[in-house]
Amino acid sequence: xxxxxxxxxxxxxxxxxxxxxxxxxxxxxxxxxxxxxxxxxxxxxxxxxxxxxxxxxxxxxxxxxxxxxxxxxxxxxxxxxxxxxxxxxxxxxxxxxxxxxxxxxxxxxxxxxxxxxxxxxxxxxxxxxxxxxxxxxxxxxxxxxxxxxxxxxxxxxxxxxxxxxxxxxxxxxxxxxxxxxxxxxxxxxxxxxxxxxxxxxxxxxxxxxxxxxxxxxxxxxxxxxxxxxxxxxxxxxxxxxxxxxxxxxxxxxxxxxxxxxxxxxxxxxxxxxxxxxxxxxxxxxxxxxxxxxxxxxxxxxxxxxxxxxxxxxxxxxxxxxxxxxxxxxxxxxxxxxxxxxxxxxx
Ligand code: UDP
Ligand code: MG
Numbered sequence: 001x002x003x004x005x006x007x008x009x010x011x012x013x014x015x016x017x018x019x020x021x022x023x024x025x026x027x028x029x030x031x032x033x034x035x036x037x038x039x040x041x042x043x044x045x046x047x048x049x050x051x052x053x054x055x056x057x058x059x060x061x062x063x064x065x066x067x068x069x070x071x072x073x074x075x076x077x078x079x080x081x082x083x084x085x086x087x088x089x090x091x092x093x094x095x096x097x098x099x100x101x102x103x104x105x106x107x108x109x110x111x112x113x114x115x116x117x118x119x120x121x122x123x124x125x126x127x128x129x130x131x132x133x134x135x136x137x138x139x140x141x142x143x144x145x146x147x148x149x150x151x152x153x154x155x156x157x158x159x160x161x162x163x164x165x166x167x168x169x170x171x172x173x174x175x176x177x178x179x180x181x182x183x184x185x186x187x188x189x190x191x192x193x194x195x196x197x198x199x200x201x202x203x204x205x206x207x208x209x210x211x212x213x214x215x216x217x218x219x220x221x222x223x224x225x226x227x228x229x230x231x232x233x234x235x236x237x238x239x240x241x242x243x244x245x246x247x248x249x250x251x252x253x254x255x256x257x258x259x260x261x262x263x264x265x266x267x268x269x270x271x272x273x274x275x276x277x278x279x280x281x282x283x284x285x286x287x288x289x290x291x292x293x294x295x296x297x298x299x300x301x302x303x304x305x306x307x308x309x310x311x312x313x314x315x316x317x318x319x320x321x322x323x324x325x326x327x328x329x330x331x332x333x334x335x336x337x338x339x340x341x342x343x344x345x346x
Pocket of ligand 1: 025026027028029030063091092093094097113114115116118225
């Protein structure tokens with residue numbers, strides 16, 4: 001049981017300074033900006049090595065890119081940090097790429113950041129210092145504001161989190177992103193989460209430990225465009241909601257109660273009107289409206305149930321979340337002696 005394991009891990013006491021940090025970067029068609037991003041990561045690694053005596057590696061997970069990403073990543077210099085390149089057998093999606101990175105990370109603490117330059121490497125120092133100096137286990141970042149986003153999107157996000165957190169014991173922080181650092185024990189806890197339908201932000205919040213928020217201003221994408229559109233965002237939201245909350249099912253029960261109560265009141269009203277005042281009740285319009293409302297709500301709720309059943313099916317099938325096509329490890333001069341991990345898929 002994951003909860004039991006988490007408890008045991010929590011008892012081991014404060015987060016000890018670990019021996020290293022693995023930076024996991026999912027990349028999908030990011031060949032153009034990868035070299036400059038790597039330079040910036042290498043610079044941060046140099047700083048972390050001198051300031052915190054921290055060993056750093058970077059794990060690029062090529063999520064089935066159609067461009068030159070894999071080739072570019074394999075040509076990056078392992079200086080001053082080790083470079084791992086995990087090439088997946090096809091595009092599995094960002095959540096799967098993040099899991100592949102987590103599985104291949106070797107150095108204790110794990111930091112996740114996007115490969116499009118939107119997560120500024122300069123902020124990594126702040127995240128590391130919250131972990132090492134202040135003893136936090138999960139340091140997550142959140143957009144300082146959403147002023148540059150459309151009203152519709154902001155409202156959508158707000159409602160999504162409201163529903164997600166509705167009467168939930170564990171609240172998932174609004175606006176938190178995937179740019180986050182996990183201490184070794186938090187990363188281990190995350191590895192023990194067995195589910196295949198992964199909603200990363202939710203999972204790393206669910207594990208508990210000491211969590212802290214850092215506000216930041218996301219940079220513009222360096223090139224290309226975001227792979228998310230309205231539909232994929234709605235997909236991710238449904239995924240997040242159904243993995244983390246039974247709120248939609250509760251909404252179904254609540255709606256049922258409200259409709260039954262309305263029907264009862266309406267029925268009482270009709271009886272009174274007919275018996276006491278002898279009025280002729282117009283049947284046709286109220287009948288049709290009633291039928292349509294009932295039919296619509298029932299269909300909608302069958303859809304909600306279907307989402308959960310679909311989730312059950314994919315969990316029961318138990319397929320691997322990703323397959324690795326190629327895996328290379330380039331050691332920096334400082335760490336030539338460390339053995340390389342096996343190329344294992346869970
Ligand atoms: N990404 C990925 N697999 C995908 C889509 C995206 O690994 O199927 C990576 C992408 O290369 C980037 C990160 O996930 O590093 C975030 O993607 P994107 O910029 O499209 O999302 P946004 O910043 O708009 O949330
Ligand atoms: Mg982006």
